[in-house]
Amino acid sequence: MTYVVVAVFVVVLAAALVVLLGMAIGAFSAMFSGMRDDIRNRRSAARVTSDNPLPARGPEKSPVDPLGDLDATLRSAQARRQGACRAIRDRLDSADPGADEGARDAGGFVVLALDIWCGRSVGRGDDGPDDADGRGGHGADELGRLSSDPVGQIAWMTAAVAERISDIPAWRLDFFDRHSVRVDLTGEVTAIANAAVGLRDQFAILGEAPSGHLASDPEVVSTFAEKSLLLSGRLDELVRRLEAFAGYWHIVAQIQQRQEKQEWLDRVGGIDDFEHVVATEWDRAEADRVRHMADESDVLASIYLDEIAPLAKSLKRN
Secondary structure (H helix, E strand, O other): OHHHHHHHHHHHHHHHHHHHHHHHHHHHHHHHHHHHHHHHHHHHHHHHHHHOOOOOOOOOOOOOOHHHHHHHHHHHHHHHHHHHHHHHHHHHHHHOOOOOHHHHHOOHHHHHHHHHHHOOOOOEOOOOEOOOOOOOOOOHHHHHHHHHOOOHHHHHHHHHHHHHHHHOHHHHOOHHHHOOOOOOHHHHHHHHHHHHHHHHHHHHHHOOOOOHHHHHOHHHHHHHHHHHHHHHHHHHHHHHHHHHHHHHHHHHHHHHHHHHHHHHHHHHOOOOHHHHHHHHHHHHHHHHHHHHHHHHHHHHHHHHHHHHHHHHHHHHHO
16 A cells, blocks of 8 residues: 555656646747847847938037027017008008198197107196197107107107097097097097006116026026016007007098088089079070071071172162
């Protein structure tokens, strides 16, 4: 019995050894197969690389210049604003090409805007600043600086539009008051001129773009860009307000044209069409009658002068 147990144990142990040996052989075979495949892949990759070299590098990107980009953006915005002001000025000039530029620029609203721009106290009534001679002692140099300043030109053009509106005869119609559509010209010029002065002072505080070590400080650069874009955006909205004011002038000018048209129609409406049609027919009949009488006179004259008169002379001599 003991021999049988020992024999069974030996058989089981041998079987276990055989199984373990098979597993070990399989593991080593798999490992060597993986190594062989890896070596084959590396050789294939090396051949592909040698046959197809790496493409050449493209041009390197230029370094980021936030201040340069900001300057380009601000210049573009300023060009748009100047173009808008120039377009409004061209519309004003084309609407009244024969107007006296000097007298127009010396008007009360321009004086008001100039006083606000220069920080002088102003007195104003319903139609503009109180000014005995219309000039208030302001020179052409001050007006030139106002009109050429990137911010001041907005106030100057607003005053020019107000001058044109106040010069339109239709502006004095009670139509605007009855329907509550009359814009306070003095208030509009004052508001836009004060806003322009405030922005001018803010730009002076901001100053030029940072330089030196400040130009390389991210916080300084980002703050400068933020403030610059903020002020530029406010100028954009101020120009849009000016464009709306110019649109109001265009409507008032159209009302003037309609009024002139109606006055013309009323004036010529006094001509009685029926009366003149009857008179025209009477004149045509009279012309035919006179023409007929002229023809008869010609025939009678020919008969009398060519035949009767010579015969009468002959009979008289005989």
